[in-house]
Amino acid sequence: MALSRSARLAALTVAATSFCLIAASPAPTPGSDGIGDTYFPQLGNGGFDARHYDLDVAYNPDTDRLDGRTTVTARATQNLSSFDLDLQKLTVTRVEVDGRRAEFTRTGDEIVITPRSAIRKNHTFKVTVTYGGVPEALNGPIVFGSDYGWMKTDDGVFVACEPNAASTWFPSSDHPADKATYDIRIKAPKGLTGVSNGRLVDTYTTDRGTQTVNHWRESKPMATYLATASIGRFDVQQGRTPAGTPIYVAIDPVLKGSNTVDVYAVTAEATDYWSQVFGPYPFEETGAVVDDMPQAGFSLETQTKPSYSAVRSESTIVHELAHQWFGDSVSVDRWKDIWLNEGFATYAQWLWSEHKGIRSAHDSFQAAYDARPADSTFWNIIVANPQRDTMFASAVYQRGAMTLQRIRERIGDQAFFKLLPAWTKLNRYGNANTGDFQRLAEKISGKNLDTIFYSWLYRPGKPSL
Structure with missing residues (x-):
C-alpha cells in the first residue's frame, strides 16, 4: 500500500528526529586509564568523577594480610562502556556495578571494569570491588628514597601515601584532581586501634569480641593520597582546641617521653592560629597520629590528622597543619x-x-x-x-x-x-x-x-x- 504525501513527510520527520537523538548521544566508549598528569600518566581515571568512597578493610598483623571491600560512588562524565580503577598488587576477586556482577581484567596497576550495560553520561553509579593480599610499600627517589604507602610496624601499619600509594591498599581514582568524601571502617585485632580521617562515628567489636572496628567519616572532599588507616597500639587524647575545634591525637606508647614537644598542645595552638591567618579551619576535626616508624623518615599531612613517623620538632607540626589549608583543602x-x-x-x-x-x-x-x-x-x-x-x-x-x-x-x-x-x-x-x-x-x-x-x-x- 502506497503512503500519502503527508504520511511520507511525517515518517521523514520522525527519522530525522531519531537521527538527531542518536547524534546527541555518542556511543559508549572506554574511560581513559589516566587523568592527564604528565608525572603519573596512569594515575586517576577518565570518564567519571568519584564522589564517595566506602571502605571496609580488615587487617591481620600476624600475616600482614589486608582484606578489603571498597564501594566507589561516581558520576559518569561520558557514556561509558568500561572504566578503570587504580589498584596495585592486591588480588581482586569480585566486581559489581550497581549491584550486578561485572567483568574485569588487570593491566598493570589498573583494573579495567566492564559493566553488563553501558553507563549513561551524568548517571551516578556504584562500583564495589572485593580484594585482598599483602600490600607492598613503595620505594624510590620520589619520597626522599624512603618507603611510603602501606608500611608495616611492630604492632600494625603506618599509612602515608603521597603521591601515588593510596592504590597500594584500596581501589581508587588515585589523583588529587578527583577528590571525594569517605567512610572508612578499619577492622583489627582487639587491643589495636585503627585511626583514619575525619571524625570517629562508631566503634564496635565483632567476631565474638576478638576484633574491633573503628568507623571514621570524612565529610569534606579529600584527595586519595591523604587517606590513612594507621593501625596499632595508641594512647589517645581527645578534646577541643581553645577556639573549639575537636581534636584527636593518637601516639604510640613506645614513644612516651621521647618527644621533646607536646603534640596535643602544639596541634591545638597551631590549628587556632592558622585559622586566624589562613581563614577558618576547613575540616571537622584536627589532630595527629604519631607512630614508631623510623623507616619512613618523613611526616605527612593526612587530612585532619597529620601522620608523624616520630615528631622531630614543633616546626614539623606547624608545617603539616598548614597543609590542611594548602594541599588538603586547596x-x-x-x-x-x-x-x-x-x-x-x-x-x-x-x-x-x-x-x-x-x-x-x-x-x-x-x-x-x-x-x-x-x-x-x-x-x-x-x-x-x-x-x-x-x-x-x-x-x-x-x-x-x-x-x-x-x-x-x-x-x-x-x-x-x-x-x-x-x-x-x-x-x-x-x-x-x-x-x-x-x-x-x-x-x-x-x-x-x-x-x-x-x-x-x-x-x-x-x-x-
Missing part, C-alpha cells in the same frame, strides 16, 4: 604545582617563627638565600615544574617559601595577609594551579608580578635581589 590540579603545597607549608614555618618572636620571615628568607651559593644545584630546579623524581626536592620547599616572601615584600603586608585567606576561600575543597595563584595575587594587590613569578618559579639559577 589541592593541586597537577603534581607539577606541588610548590603550592610545600612552599606554603614551609613559609608557614617562617610565619610561626615570626609569630613566636624567634626570627622574622624576612630573616628566614635571607638565611635560606645566603646559605646556597649561585653554583649550587639547589638553584637548578624549576619550582613550577620540578619533574617527578625531584618533586620533593628542597628547592620546592625553600624556594617556594622564598617566592612567597618576595611577593609579600612586593605587595605589602596588608595585601599579602588578605591574599592568603582569599586563596583558601576561593578554592576551598577544590583544586588550583600556579597561574590561578598569580592571577589572584595580582587582582588583590593591583600589581604586576610577572618578574617575581618568572625569576623564582619558572627560571633556573639564583635570582638577584
Whole structure:
C-alpha cells in the first residue's frame, strides 16, 4: 500500500528526529586509564568523577594480610562502556556495578571494569570491588628514597601515601584532581586501634569480641593520597582546641617521653592560629597520629590528622597543619604545582617563627638565600615544574617559601595577609594551579608580578635581589 504525501513527510520527520537523538548521544566508549598528569600518566581515571568512597578493610598483623571491600560512588562524565580503577598488587576477586556482577581484567596497576550495560553520561553509579593480599610499600627517589604507602610496624601499619600509594591498599581514582568524601571502617585485632580521617562515628567489636572496628567519616572532599588507616597500639587524647575545634591525637606508647614537644598542645595552638591567618579551619576535626616508624623518615599531612613517623620538632607540626589549608583543602590540579603545597607549608614555618618572636620571615628568607651559593644545584630546579623524581626536592620547599616572601615584600603586608585567606576561600575543597595563584595575587594587590613569578618559579639559577 502506497503512503500519502503527508504520511511520507511525517515518517521523514520522525527519522530525522531519531537521527538527531542518536547524534546527541555518542556511543559508549572506554574511560581513559589516566587523568592527564604528565608525572603519573596512569594515575586517576577518565570518564567519571568519584564522589564517595566506602571502605571496609580488615587487617591481620600476624600475616600482614589486608582484606578489603571498597564501594566507589561516581558520576559518569561520558557514556561509558568500561572504566578503570587504580589498584596495585592486591588480588581482586569480585566486581559489581550497581549491584550486578561485572567483568574485569588487570593491566598493570589498573583494573579495567566492564559493566553488563553501558553507563549513561551524568548517571551516578556504584562500583564495589572485593580484594585482598599483602600490600607492598613503595620505594624510590620520589619520597626522599624512603618507603611510603602501606608500611608495616611492630604492632600494625603506618599509612602515608603521597603521591601515588593510596592504590597500594584500596581501589581508587588515585589523583588529587578527583577528590571525594569517605567512610572508612578499619577492622583489627582487639587491643589495636585503627585511626583514619575525619571524625570517629562508631566503634564496635565483632567476631565474638576478638576484633574491633573503628568507623571514621570524612565529610569534606579529600584527595586519595591523604587517606590513612594507621593501625596499632595508641594512647589517645581527645578534646577541643581553645577556639573549639575537636581534636584527636593518637601516639604510640613506645614513644612516651621521647618527644621533646607536646603534640596535643602544639596541634591545638597551631590549628587556632592558622585559622586566624589562613581563614577558618576547613575540616571537622584536627589532630595527629604519631607512630614508631623510623623507616619512613618523613611526616605527612593526612587530612585532619597529620601522620608523624616520630615528631622531630614543633616546626614539623606547624608545617603539616598548614597543609590542611594548602594541599588538603586547596589541592593541586597537577603534581607539577606541588610548590603550592610545600612552599606554603614551609613559609608557614617562617610565619610561626615570626609569630613566636624567634626570627622574622624576612630573616628566614635571607638565611635560606645566603646559605646556597649561585653554583649550587639547589638553584637548578624549576619550582613550577620540578619533574617527578625531584618533586620533593628542597628547592620546592625553600624556594617556594622564598617566592612567597618576595611577593609579600612586593605587595605589602596588608595585601599579602588578605591574599592568603582569599586563596583558601576561593578554592576551598577544590583544586588550583600556579597561574590561578598569580592571577589572584595580582587582582588583590593591583600589581604586576610577572618578574617575581618568572625569576623564582619558572627560571633556573639564583635570582638577584
